[in-house]
Structure formats: C-alpha cells, structure tokens
Amino acid sequence: MAEKILRIENLSKSFEGTQVFNNISFVIEKGELSSIIGPNGAGKTTLFNLITGYHIPDQGRVIFKGQDIAGIQPHRIVRLGIARAFQRTNIFPKMTVLENVVAAVISRQRRNLNLVSPFRNNKAAEERAYEILENVELADMAHRQSGILAHGNQKRLDIAVALALDPELLLLDEPTAGMSPEERKHTVQLVKRLWETLHITMVFIEHDMDIVFGISQKVRVLCYRTILAEGTPAEISANEQVIEAYLGEEV
Numbered sequence: 001m002a003e004k005i006l007r008i009e010n011l012s013k014s015f016e017g018t019q020v021f022n023n024i025s026f027v028i029e030k031g032e033l034s035s036i037i038g039p040n041g042a043g044k045t046t047l048f049n050l051i052t053g054y055h056i057p058d059q060g061r062v063i064f065k066g067q068d069i070a071g072i073q074p075h076r077i078v079r080l081g082i083a084r085a086f087q088r089t090n091i092f093p094k095m096t097v098l099e100n101v102v103a104a105v106i107s108r109q110r111r112n113l114n115l116v117s118p119f120r121n122n123k124a125a126e127e128r129a130y131e132i133l134e135n136v137e138l139a140d141m142a143h144r145q146s147g148i149l150a151h152g153n154q155k156r157l158d159i160a161v162a163l164a165l166d167p168e169l170l171l172l173d174e175p176t177a178g179m180s181p182e183e184r185k186h187t188v189q190l191v192k193r194l195w196e197t198l199h200i201t202m203v204f205i206e207h208d209m210d211i212v213f214g215i216s217q218k219v220r221v222l223c224y225r226t227i228l229a230e231g232t233p234a235e236i237s238a239n240e241q242v243i244e245a246y247l248g249e250e251v
C-alpha cells in the first residue's frame with residue numbers, strides 16, 4: 001500500500017463564530033498529484049493555511065509523515081518539508097528573479113544548519129537557483145526585477161521559490177489564477193512536468209475544471225463545510241451530489 005504523506009483528521013475551523021469547515025478528514029498518498037475544488041469561500045485556502053501553520057485549527061490534527069504539525073509555526077513546517085505557492089504571489093518585487101530564488105535556496109540550506117552544505121557558498125546557491133529557474137522556464141528572465149514581470153511569470157516565480165525550499169509536499173493555490181487561456185495551458189503542462197520529473201507530492205487548488213480533470217489523479221471537493229466527495233476525475237464528474245452542488249452546467 002502506498003505511503004501516506006499527509007493525514008487530515010477531524011479538522012474544524014471557524015472565524016468569529018462562522019464555521020468554514022467542520023470535521024473534515026482525508027489522506028494524501030506520497031507521490032500523488034491531486035486537486036481541491038470548491039466554490040469561492042469554501043475554505044480551500046484556509047485548508048492550506050491550516051496545513052502550513054498560518055492558522056490554528058479549532059479541532060483536529062494535521063499529520064505530516066507521522067507527526068502532528070497543527071499549530072506549528074510556518075517556518076518550522078517549511079523545514080519539515082511542506083512548501084506552498086500562494087493565491088496572491090509572495091515574492092520580493094524589488095529583487096530580481098534570481099535573487100528571489102537564491103534567497104529561498106539559502107533559507108533552505110539554513111534549515112539543516114549543515115556546515116558542509118554545498119549552498120554555503122553563494123555560487124552554489126546561485127547554480128541551484130538557475131537549475132530551478134530552468135525547471136519553471138524563467139532562466140532567461142533571471143536578472144529582471146520581479147515586480148515588473150508579467151502576472152503569469154510572477155506566478156511561476158512563486159512556484160520556483162517554493163521549489164527552492166526543497167519540499168516533499170508542494171501546495172499550489174490557484175497556480176493559473178488570472179492567466180490567459182494560453183498561459184493557463186502552458187502552466188498546467190509545467191506543473192505536470194514538475195510533478196513527473198521531481199517526484200514531489202503535489203496538491204493544487206483550481207477553478208478551471210478542464211485543468212482539474214486533465215491532470216489530477218485524485219480530486220477532492222470542498223463544499224457545504226465538508227469534503228463532499230473524493231475520487232478520480234471520472235468519478236467526480238459523474239458524482240450526482242457534486243454535479244448538483246457545484247459543477248452544475250459545467251459538466
């Protein structure tokens with residue numbers, strides 16, 4: 001049986017008395033490429049915030065590789081091996097593309113406090129950063145200022161920064177948000193290729209059903225404060241409850 005990398009157990013979260021979700025549980029297998037879908041405000045980003053330590057659950061556990069990480073500070077969770085790219089990007093706009101990734105590579109290196117780490121010298125960190133930029137097809141923009149990049153390139157840079165943290169589990173919050181249809185297609189192919197080549201467990205939040213059903217091995221639907229359904233794209237697109245509650249005429 002495949003190894004379980006993440007277990008969400010009976011997780012509940014509310015803000016000021018309004019419950020976002022109630023008692024949700026699911027398991028993510030190591031190496032899986034899966035997605036989370038659900039209407040606006042369903043709690044998708046909140047779920048990522050709970051997994052990465054930005055919020056503390058009211059109840060429940062987030063078990064990453066056997067350890068309950070609920071409530072642990074975000075930078076410690078990064079050290080344990082979870083990184084994320086944000087719905088609204090999280091890059092330093094005044095820094096160049098390369099500098100953004102080098103900073104992440106160096107912060108990753110510090111997490112080991114490993115004195116013989118190859119990244120102690122900046123040249124090695126820069127080489128590693130270039131390698132990552134090649135992976136996300138941004139190497140030719142390495143010396144541009146990040147803040148003036150086109151939106152789609154900023155989203156890819158945010159993924160590069162997350163990859164520089166060398167995660168075992170990578171969470172992508174709407175990696176194609178705000179992109180043109182062409183850019184979307186391109187970014188989806190990129191995400192798929194990263195998953196195939198880097199062998200990281202990946203979870204992405206996405207609204208575009210063509211994308212979701214096109215590349216996910218497993219889809220989880222967050223709706224009505226619960227995981228309404230989970231399954232393969234074929235199972236989800238045929239699920240009566242999901243069609244009624246969420247997909248509607250999209251299918």
Ligand SMILES: Nc1ncnc2c1ncn2[C@@H]1O[C@H](COP(=O)(O)OP(=O)(O)OP(=O)(O)O)[C@@H](O)[C@H]1O
Pocket residue numbers: 015016020038039040041042043044045046047087
């Ligand atoms: N820090 C916060 N304080 C108060 N309420 C919050 C906070 N973060 C999220 N919420 C509320 O929790 C609910 C879920 O929000 P969340 O951002 O997780 O939804 P989402 O599924 O990611 O939506 P979208 O598809 O629009 O990104 C919303 O009603 C939102 O207003």
Ligand SMILES: [Mg+2]
Pocket residue numbers: 044045046087
């Ligand atoms: Mg969101």
